[in-house]
Amino acid sequence: MMTSPSTNHRLEYSPAEMQAVFLSRDLTDGELGAAGASAAIPMAAMLLARLQHAPNLSIAGEMFVNPYPKQLWSSMLDDRALGACEAAETFLELFAHSHRGLDFFFHNGMQIDQYGNINLHHIGGTIDAPTMRGPGAANISYAVTSRRFYICTSVHTKRTFVPKVDFITSPGYLQGPESYHAAGLRYGPKYCVTPLAVMDFDPTTLRMRLKSVHEGITVEHVVAQTGFDLQVPDHVDITDPPSLEELQLLRDVVDPKGLLRS
């Protein structure tokens, strides 16, 4: 748990709650977005944004429209999490969603590199003879067609944050501006949000750089936990901690069972 000195209450919150709150603030009223499997933090972010400042945010793209779950679930694509919703779609509609793209999507990875490329397929060896085979990914097109995506991880270690992914499951900025443009990509990752910090991407080099560290985390620690040469600007903010209202909405309405605190 982290403690916020910035309020009278000295609020305590978990890293996952910090991530959900940060992401929720970046979602805009009227936007259309979605998240895939194993996406409790992104789902919390979208639901919180809808309650807080974005009542016209639409959550759709993965077979359902505007879910109203009574609690958060670690598994996100079944009727427990999505059964209460405004409309059910099927994988037939996924084809159109994937080509039209969304305003935003969320990704996680076994490996993430300095250009925001994401690997969920294998570590070591080759795709045909992997040392370690990962789960793969269902939809690799939202990274291409959505106006932006967020990388949201449950860990921040050198094993996860590597100089170059062994396999590009979902593309970030590939190997930088030249390869990015050559591949015909137009969008990409906006923020990478981890339990330690928030990173963004240098608009010129398209490399990941530190934006803010969460309360109680030092810049040195984030750099030490990152397996590539993380760009560190002269001034690094502290991530604005959750407000009392944000935490109350998160805990009372979005996540009453405390999944983000477990």
Next chain:
Amino acid sequence: MTTATGRKTKRISFDEISGFLANTIQDGDLLAIGGLFKQGRPLALVREIIRQRIRALKIISSPGSGFDVDLLIAAGCVAETFLPAVTLETQMCPSFRRAVEARTITAHCVDALSVVGGFLAAANGVPFQPVAAWKGSDVIKHNPLIREVTCPFTGEKLFATKAIKPKLALLHAQEADEFGNIRHLSTMTYADQMIARSADTVLVSVDRIVPSADIISRPRETSIPCIYVDAVVEIPFGAHPTGSFPNYSIDEAHIDSYAAYAEAARKGAPSGDADLHAYIDRHVITPQDQDSYIASVGGVARMEELVAEAQSL
């Protein structure tokens, strides 16, 4: 005036599943499995595939799969997978990972659009589906289902993904009539409707058979019409340990207990393989009917808990 009688029922009994499988799928065939991850997976039918010792299967599914595929691999039934994501979501699939790393199965590198597009093309009776939303991913370089093509109208480079025609599709839904009209009561139906239209043969397990008049009274709710279904079988809790909402929820504890055996076997624990095979004996090979299976996984009391959880959502 006389009217014709004798419309054939498509309902089969649990005991007739083995004969149906013997006539519709052989070693090496492409098998499609409905549902997604931990919901609507036809596990009772999958267990019969294992009991029939059908081998070297090629497996395809909606884009997310996990427990059943891992079980089929652990039981030695699988040669190749065409599965975008294989995961238990809270952990990886141990038998899948072990088999791919040992190269005893081939896990083809595919994504959601290649699989969904393949079902869509087959359902529509065309040889491929165009895809324009792939850029920058290594999946494109290794995906055996796709080819680069040129748009005949704009000259744009894009991709074609090949029609997928499974030899047999196994699906699970909540209700059907005896003529094979399927009605999902669950909110999520995933790719079930497309898979039914793409496969040579379709076998559906349902929680209960309802009168034909009940289907006719609400035709908009028939999710898969009888013309796409070859046989239907009533199997209470036939999706267990995956969920069949709104009737019963997901048995996460059972899936976790399987995963613990499979993970120990993957890590080479001393009795890992023996314990995993004992699991398969206990829950797949030995129970010859659904009542015996339910008794092996906690009995009616456990099923009532899963019913209660589904009702509480």
